[in-house]
Amino acid sequence: MSGTPDAHANPAVDPATWLDDHGDALFRYALLRLRDREKAEDAVQECLLAALAARERFEGQSSERTWLIGILKRKIVDAIRRSSRESPVEDPEAAQSAGEGFFDNRGFWRALPARWKGDPGQSIEDREFWDIFRRCIEKLPVRLADAFLLREMDQMKSDEVCQVLSITPTNLWAQLHRARLGLRRCLETHWFAGRRKDG
């Protein structure tokens, strides 16, 4: 640092307001990823403490929010990487059995995907939708949910996700397919085909 007072260099950094300004956003992110309220609360606390310790390094180029979410994201990815290394699951037949249960023995859909009513994109405004989304994510095996959210929520490239999860691309593609099949069906049952009558 160049001798400029901290507050002057980074007017955006004010730890006292972090919790009020960003606490809920951090919590929502963590809850979706960790699937457990207590773990999510701990992650928010850990994230803010890490940010407090590192606040001199905040460049002010990104917004405070982006910076904080970035710290949280890295912590979550590190945790996933650690647990994947400890017990890697490499399934050589994953690709063949990826659609198991969703298709009959001739390879046809057991239940045809339905038309989703209304404007599905609008669902993101709805708090109830996110409760259901979380419940559907919780129904997936942890590995599938991790793979899916790394890819779709963090927009990580496939090969990066493979590294984090210590799996091959073939396995990743099978996991993503399975996650999409499961999540799609669950959301259809509990949200898109059911309650929304506006379509």
Place this chain on the structure above:
Amino acid sequence: MADKRPTFEFLRLLFAPCDEIAHLTSQSLDRSLPWHERIAMKVHLAYCKACRRYRRHALVLREILTRYAARLEGREPAAGPALSPAARERIRRALINP
């Protein structure tokens, strides 16, 4: 599968059932498909409503999560649960007394 010649693989895929094409459809969101897979998939999707819907739904999931993540990172409010008052208080104390 990769060592098979693309033309033969293409002809086989033209008659492949939904489970195989759905898997390709999903993969098309995660890697760029070689021509024989891409075209066989498109042919199948042209006549199969169920697989078309699977593709659309997978894209909707992607769109929803991308936009939700952008909102959580940005200024626009993102719907969802809030920290409980107890947790908020606990974290506040931890921040004052790290």
